[in-house]
Amino acid sequence: MNVSLSREDVVRLTERVEGAQINGYTIPNLTNEYPNMTLSDGYLVQKELRQRLVSSGQRLVGWKAGLTSKAKMIQMGINVPIIGFLTDRMASMESFPISFQKLIHPRIECEIAFVTKKLLKGPSCSAKDVIEATDYILPSLEVIDSRYENFNFDLPSVVADNGSSSYFVTGARARYPSDFDIRSLGVVMEKNGEIVAMGAAASVLDNPANAVAMLVNCLSGLDEFLPAGSIVMSGGITPAIPVRSGDNIVARFQELGTVSLRFVE
Numbered sequence: 001m002n003v004s005l006s007r008e009d010v011v012r013l014t015e016r017v018e019g020a021q022i023n024g025y026t027i028p029n030l031t032n033e034y035p036n037m038t039l040s041d042g043y044l045v046q047k048e049l050r051q052r053l054v055s056s057g058q059r060l061v062g063w064k065a066g067l068t069s070k071a072k073m074i075q076m077g078i079n080v081p082i083i084g085f086l087t088d089r090m091a092s093m094e095s096f097p098i099s100f101q102k103l104i105h106p107r108i109e110c111e112i113a114f115v116t117k118k119l120l121k122g123p124s125c126s127a128k129d130v131i132e133a134t135d136y137i138l139p140s141l142e143v144i145d146s147r148y149e150n151f152n153f154d155l156p157s158v159v160a161d162n163g164s165s166s167y168f169v170t171g172a173r174a175r176y177p178s179d180f181d182i183r184s185l186g187v188v189m190e191k192n193g194e195i196v197a198m199g200a201a202a203s204v205l206d207n208p209a210n211a212v213a214m215l216v217n218c219l220s221g222l223d224e225f226l227p228a229g230s231i232v233m234s235g236g237i238t239p240a241i242p243v244r245s246g247d248n249i250v251a252r253f254q255e256l257g258t259v260s261l262r263f264v265e
């Protein structure tokens with residue numbers, strides 16, 4: 001691993017990111033202060049953050065892949081997929097409006113979520129392995145909220161901020177991945193009744209199952225694996241859409257039904 005941060009630096013940066021996440025304020029990119037910070041350093045900070053949240057009582061429920069579609073890579077100016085972790089505190093429900101109190105500049109993404117029934121381990125996990133280990137797939141929405149000013153970041157900084165993770169919501173209609181071709185699933189996203197984005201699941205690394213395989217192989221590089229019963233968000237299909245208090249989002253997925261989300265003060 002190509003790391004430049006000392007243990008003290010990792011702890012310091014984790015506290016900085018954690019403060020910004022909990023209280024909802026922005027911080028400069030971590031690379032401003034540590035220009036030699038690498039991608040591996042970013043994952044060290046992310047791991048420290050995960051361990052702190054877990055020891056404070058949050059439960060690890062799964063992982064997320066990010067920057068897995070061209071649309072997202074172009075929007076964010078980074079062409080390397082990333083991963084982040086998901087805890088029970090990030091899970092929200094469709095019927096439960098999301099409060100803007102601790103949010104900065106949230107954006108919404110529509111994604112295919114996978115729920116696994118078998119352990120998956122890298123370093124050579126394939127899309128076929130992922131499909132075999134998948135219990136079912138769900139339509140989902142992710143709320144991302146970068147802790148960096150103007151939603152601008154570089155790769156080590158966004159990884160340290162756990163891939164901008166904020167909330168995720170899944171829809172109720174579970175489907176078996178063997179029942180259809182995931183690649184051709186279409187999705188239409190509406191904000192306050194107007195179509196704001198649309199796409200097909202194939203935009204995500206040609207098949208969202210490839211994003212899950214990438215995630216498992218990335219986990220292996222971090223000496224981790226994906227336990228059975230994990231939820232995995234495979235990454236935004238379309239560019240992320242900014243939202244404000246009062247906005248209503250509905251994502252209509254072909255075959256998977258709809259997922260909706262409302263934002264309040």
Ligand code: OOG
Binds near residue numbers: 066067076111158
């Ligand atoms: C990074 C997180 C990207 C996705 O689905 O691509 C992500 C960001 O864009 O802030 O969650």
Ligand code: MG
Binds near residue numbers: 064065066235
């Ligand atoms: Mg996402």
